[in-house]
Amino acid sequence: MKAKTLKRDKVNIITLGCSKNMVDSEVLSGQLLANEIDVVHESAKRDHNIVIVNTCGFIDKAKEESVNTILEQVALKQKGRLDKVYVTGCLSQRYRDDLEQSIPEVDAWFGTMELPLILKRFEADYKSELIGERLLATPQHYAYMKIAEGCNRTCAFCAIPLMRGAHTSRSIEDLVGEATRLAQRGVKEIMLIAQELTYYGLDLYKKRMLADLLRHLSDVPGIEWIRLHYAYPHKFPMDVLEVMRERPNICNYLDMPLQHAADNMLKAMRRQITRTEMEELVQAIRETVPGICLRTTLIAGFPGETLDDVEELKAFLERQRFDRVGIFTYSHEEDTPAYGLVDNVPAEEKQRRAEEIMAVQQEISYEKNQEKVGQTFKVIIDKKEAGRYLGRTEFDSVEVDNEVIIHTDKKLLPGNFVNVKISRAYDYDLEGELA
Structure with a gap:
């Protein structure tokens, strides 16, 4: 009599949201693979029988996308095309109880720090010796590297601390080890990410250590570019710029979200900085690293924002002439400090303001790009x-x-x-x- 062959599980991980979520998915993939479980990332082949959705819960649009993705996977399960649907990430961390009630077809929900519990579902062991080992979802030549988890800031609009907890730095030794392994696999560019880069080291070493980390990482053979994302402007550690200037493989690039330029908005957002202080910081950065590319992110339509505030923000952009700008419309998030404010700017008006602000930046970007012709x-x-x-x-x-x-x-x-x-x-x- 012929024995029945059990079909081997194959897992597809779908990642939504930011690059920090991407790294979490890569780490999960690495752990599954080490436990001899087949795993792919965002496969279109449909040859998998289990899906893990790694969700984002940052703003309304991200939450909507996450819920829709979960529902799509549940529908495939109901059609018999999937055996299991698991959900993890920020949305699951924050709204697990509500989601369990509204989407009971999901087999299990996990928070942002529950990787070992996910592995238990596969009768797999969390292999601590694999910390830093990942199955890259990016092309082989670049990778994101998360240097810390969580955030200690209290920005009024942000729900990240509710979903990711307090700031926790990884050790310099661990990060250098990870960068070395990435370089050995052919990675040429690493992008340092955290909710807040400049806080790095305060919990572990009792002082800001981003500059020291950069020195160690820039010594790793094979790493040709190191890029910094998500730096907080208040108490910015200027020694980071000295290292950037010294080391040729640290890109002259800094992503520093400022969120607004009107002082009343900055105060309401709890940004701990004034417009004048931001302008002085930008000037000091450009003087220390001539030719540096500055990227920033802004929010349109925060509660209480007036048309005068928008004009002030546009004037700020015209004066500072940032190389890159991204913009979000304000999302009214439960349990954040701003949730107690009246969300008094209609969605259509938020979008109109965002487009008006970006039109200013588009012209600046065009002019700056024209200066590069011939270079x-x-x-x-x-x-x-x-x-x-x-x-x-x-x-x-x-x-x-x-x-x-x-x-x-x-x-x-x-x-x-x-x-x-x-x-x-x-x-x-x-x-x-x-x-």
């Missing part, structure tokens, strides 16, 4: 698409910033560095030929 830049190749290569300069991060379109008959591989002379420039992209 030659070192570019990392990301991919080939529609017969042309796409890459980035050290002033551009993945997905959120400029791409460089390169026309050449020469074969280039992802992760190659080439020199490109810029021949044309647009609002948010550049075009050029190999120099």
Whole structure:
């Protein structure tokens, strides 16, 4: 009599939200793989029987996307195309009780810090010796590296501390070990992420240690670019800039969300800084690292924002001329300090203000890109698409910033560095030929 063969489980992980969630999914993938469980990331093949949705709960749009994705996977389960649907991440951490009631078809819900519990569902062990080991969901030549978890800031609009807890730094030794392993796997660029980079080390070492971490990471053989994301402006550690200036493999790039420029808005948002102090900081950063690319993020439609505040923010952008700007419309989040305020700007007006602010930045971006025409830049190749290569300069991060379109008959591989002379420039992209 022929024995029945049990079908082996295959897990598909769907990641929503920010790069910090991406890293969590990569770590989960690495643990599953180490336990000999087949795992893929956002596979379209539909040859898996289990799905884990790693959710985002940051703002309304992200929550809506997360819920819709869960419902899509539940529908596949009901059609018999999936055996199990598990949910983890920020949305699950924050709204687990409500979600269990409203979507009972999900097999289990997990919070942001419950990786060992997820593994138990697969009768798998959490392998502590694999800390830092990940199955990369990014192309092989770049990777995000999370240097800390959680946040101690009390920004009025932000629910991240509710979902991620207090700031917890990883040790320099662990991070250097991870960077070394990434470099051995072919990673050329690492992007340092945390909810707040500049707080790094205060919990572990009783002082800010981001500059020391950068020195150690820049010594790792094979790492050619190190990029900094999500720096808080209040009490910004200026020694970070000295290291950036000293070390050629630390990109002259800083992502520093400012959120607004009107003092009354900054106070209401609990940002611990004034417009004048921000302007002085930006000037000091540019003087210390000439040519640095500054990226910032703003919020439109915070409770109490007036049209005068919007005009002040636009004037601030015109004066400071940031290289990159992103903007969110305010989302009224339960249990945040701002939730006690009246959300008095209608959604359509929030969007209108955001578009008006971005129109100012679009012109600035176009002018700054035009200045690059005729110049030659070192570019990392990301991919080939529609017969042309796409890459980035050290002033551009993945997905959120400029791409460089390169026309050449020469074969280039992802992760190659080439020199490109810029021949044309647009609002948010550049075009050029190999120099």
